[in-house]
């Protein structure tokens with residue numbers, strides 16, 4: 001486990017719309033009946049886990065990233081900073097040095113290497129983190145401000161926020177952004193186990209293969225959860241078998257479940273099939289906790 005007995009479970013998927021939020025919210029609520037749980041929505045571009053809990057009294061913390069702030073009176077226009085920035089976030093326009101905040105990765109290179117100390121780093125707001133405490137469940141959600149393009153710095157800031165909490169539940173569920181790019185890699189960083197949610201369709205299989213490849217490249221332990229089992233074919237099951245990948249649970253295809261989800265309801269207590277899938281998953285997680293302890 002990551003540290004001091006905390007088990008971090010990331011829930012990810014190769015594409016959006018496979019049931020990542022359904023699983024994250026229902027699993028968190030299901031487990032919170034018996035133990036303290038933290039659910040963090042790291043899909044910072046469009047977080048929606050909080051919709052399912054209808055909680056109020058949020059603590060809101062603004063989040064900042066560090067950006068160079070050009071000091072014209074010190075600058076000799078040598079151009080070193082524009083050559084240093086690998087992200088083309090700082091350019092010279094005539095007699096001015098311009099920093100594009102949205103492109104800056106806060107690497108400090110230009111600031112540290114400026115011979116005139118003309119680029120001191122300053123905080124720049126990128127979004128906020130909302131923290132709610134419900135019965136047995138801590139719900140944390142980070143959201144990028146409108147116009148902000150970089151999810152990774154806010155994901156890192158949210159992980160730091162979680163690490164610095166006074167009270168840390170022993171099980172932490174991280175609802176990750178969809179896809180296989182940098183935000184997902186950042187979100188699963190530090191997770192003990194990643195559950196890849198997929199659906200039994202050709203699209204689901206294609207995106208699952210990409211997600212599995214990513215997890216293997218970053219050497220992350222993972223298992224698969226098949227959502228909407230029964231609506232497609234057996235290709236996902238067969239492929240997982242051929243690749244020796246564990247299918248930790250299957251959530252049956254069910255119109256009522258889709259309706260409950262669309263109405264932002266936590267469905268597991270009214271839906272036996274989902275409850276059984278969560279029970280199976282809880283046992284699997286328990287085994288992994290023991291294994292990694």
Ligand code: SF4
Pocket residue numbers: 074075076077078079080081082097113114115116117118119
């Ligand atoms: S490196 Fe410093 S002195 Fe040189 S152009 Fe950039 S800000 Fe100006």
Ligand code: SF4
Pocket residue numbers: 068084085086087088089090099103104105106107108109110111
């Ligand atoms: S801090 Fe790094 S990414 Fe940002 S402008 Fe400077 S060199 Fe570029």
